[in-house]
Structure formats: structure tokens, C-alpha cells
Amino acid sequence: MAFSRHSAHFIFRSATCSAGLAAALAAFTLPATAQTPCPPPAGATVDRCLVGAWIxxxxxxxxxxxxxxxxGAADLITDMTADMSHTVAVRVFDDGFFSTIPFNRNLEMQDFDDRTGDITITQFDLRVDTATGYYWTEGDRLKFCSSGGTAIFGATVSGPEGSSSMTMPVPGxxxxxxxxxxxxxxxxxxxTVALPQPIGDVDYFLQRVDPARLPEELADILRPDGG
Structure with a gap:
């Protein structure tokens, strides 16, 4: 599919200036790239209902x-996310320790200039590593801290005048x-995770699964070291 150079640059600029937009990209997995370092505060406890494996x-x-x-760029983002997986998974242990599945998405857009014959290629990459940390609960609030896992959004524009690249942490x-x-x-x-505008609230719906029935590749990821 052909995209105009103006449109490709629009989405590139938007990614650099919108923390809310970047946060939503990470939200395709779980909001586990918390910037609150672990361990959790003294006396923190987790709702026992959360202990288990969830998909x-x-x-x-x-x-x-x-x-x-x-x-004003709905068509572009629709193409960018057309085949993204909606699946999320998290394993929560008795002490509140959690781990999530990683996520990666790549997209390449090409723009052909009819007047000059030049081709401009814009490549996007979103990488969310396996995240680990601890959950705890306070009333109906779910709190968490991170002991590992990062999310990075990158973009590279290549054209007749050279290339330019940027990377940014997500959620920003x-x-x-x-x-x-x-x-x-x-x-x-x-x-429900409250993200900055223009995204707003993102809702997650998970079902408990028997950890023994997790696919092997997920079971290996959703298990703490030595667990």
C-alpha cells in the first residue's frame, strides 16, 4: 500500500511528541513497564484472587x-495495527511476583514520488520485553513495581537524501x-488502565487458566528464575 510522504512524516512526528500515543502502543501487552522500582512497599499484600495464570x-x-x-490519521494507524495480536498473558505468584509475555511488531511503509521517481521507506518497530515485578492491591486499585522489562518504539526514515532514526522508551x-x-x-x-490523552482508559479482560495447560513457550516465560 502506498502512503504519502507527508503522512509518513506525520506519524513519525506524532510518535516523538505524544506520550499518550506511545503508552497505548505498549498497552497491547500489559502495563508492566512500570517505572516504580521494586521491591514493593513494606506491608503490601496482593488479592489472593489474582494469584494464578491469566490469558x-x-x-x-x-x-x-x-x-x-x-x-486525522485513522487510516494509517489502522494499517499499522491490522494484524496485531490482542492476546495478553500474565502469571501472578503467591508473593505478588508477576511476569508477562513479550511482544514485537514491525511495519514498513513505502512512498513512491511520481514526479521524481524517488522512494521513501519508513520502518517502525515496537518491542516490549518480558516484564517482571510485583503486584499489590489497595481496595479496588492495582499497584505494581518493575524489576525488569522495557518497551522501545523506534522509527527509521530512508530516502534519497539519507536516513534518520529515532527511538523512545514506552510509555515515555x-x-x-x-x-x-x-x-x-x-x-x-x-x-482498567488510565493512559494519557488522546488514548484514555484501556480495558483488559482475562480468564484464569491452569498453569499446567499453558503452551510450553508461554510457561517458560511466565515463570520466575528457578520457579
């Missing part, structure tokens, strides 16, 4: 597209800690 989905794609619609800063509310009952766990 589910979220509405991050819908929120991302809505955000781009407000920026060491002081970003989203507010999260949750409900958990039986085998159902849902939470």
Missing part, C-alpha cells in the same frame, strides 16, 4: 485508532505510573 485481551487497538482519528518517561482499577472473581480478572 485474555484488551481494547488498546480500538483506543489507539480512536486517538489517531482525533489526529521514568515518572509515568498509570492508575489502574481492577475486579477479580473466580476465574475472571478485568482491569
Amino acid at each position: 485474555g485481551t484488551n481494547n488498546a487497538m480500538t483506543k489507539l485508532i480512536e486517538g489517531f482519528e482525533r489526529m 518517561g521514568g515518572d509515568f505510573v498509570p492508575d489502574m482499577t481492577y475486579t477479580c472473581s473466580g476465574d475472571e480478572f478485568s482491569m
Whole structure:
């Protein structure tokens, strides 16, 4: 699919200046790139309902597209996210330790200039590593700290005049800690993550699964060292 050079540069500039947009990109997995370092505060406890293995989905794609619609670039982000997986998974242990599955997405857009014959290629890369840390709960609030895992968004534009690249951490800063509310009952766990505008609230819906039934590749990831 051909994209105009103006449009490609628009999305490139937007990525560099919108913390809310970058945060939503990371939200395709779980909001586990917390900038609050571990360990959790003394006396913190986790809702026992959360202990276990969970797999589910979220509405991050819908929120991302809505955000781009407000920026006038809905078609571009629709193409960018068309085949993104909605699946998220997290394992929570008795002491609140958690781990999540990694995520990677690459996209290349090409623009052909009919007047000059020049081709401009824009490449995007979103990488979210396996995140680990600790959950604890306070009423209906889900709190967390991070002991590992990062998310990086990068873009490279290559054309007849050379190449330029940028990378940025997601969700965009060491002081970003989203507010999260949750409900958990039986085998159902849902939470809402409040991200900056233009994205807003992202909802997660997860179902409990037997850890023994996790696919081997997920079981290896969702297990602490030596666990």
C-alpha cells in the first residue's frame, strides 16, 4: 500500500511528541513497564484472587485508532495495527511476583514520488520485553513495581537524501505510573488502565487458566528464575 510522504512524516512526528500515543502502543501487552522500582512497599499484600495464570485481551487497538482519528490519521494507524495480536498473558505468584509475555511488531511503509521517481521507506518497530515485578492491591486499585522489562518504539526514515532514526522508551518517561482499577472473581480478572490523552482508559479482560495447560513457550516465560 502506498502512503504519502507527508503522512509518513506525520506519524513519525506524532510518535516523538505524544506520550499518550506511545503508552497505548505498549498497552497491547500489559502495563508492566512500570517505572516504580521494586521491591514493593513494606506491608503490601496482593488479592489472593489474582494469584494464578491469566490469558485474555484488551481494547488498546480500538483506543489507539480512536486517538489517531482525533489526529486525522485513522487510516494509517489502522494499517499499522491490522494484524496485531490482542492476546495478553500474565502469571501472578503467591508473593505478588508477576511476569508477562513479550511482544514485537514491525511495519514498513513505502512512498513512491511520481514526479521524481524517488522512494521513501519508513520502518517502525515496537518491542516490549518480558516484564517482571510485583503486584499489590489497595481496595479496588492495582499497584505494581518493575524489576525488569522495557518497551522501545523506534522509527527509521530512508530516502534519497539519507536516513534518520529515532527511538523512545514506552510509555515515555521514568515518572509515568498509570492508575489502574481492577475486579477479580473466580476465574475472571478485568482491569482498567488510565493512559494519557488522546488514548484514555484501556480495558483488559482475562480468564484464569491452569498453569499446567499453558503452551510450553508461554510457561517458560511466565515463570520466575528457578520457579
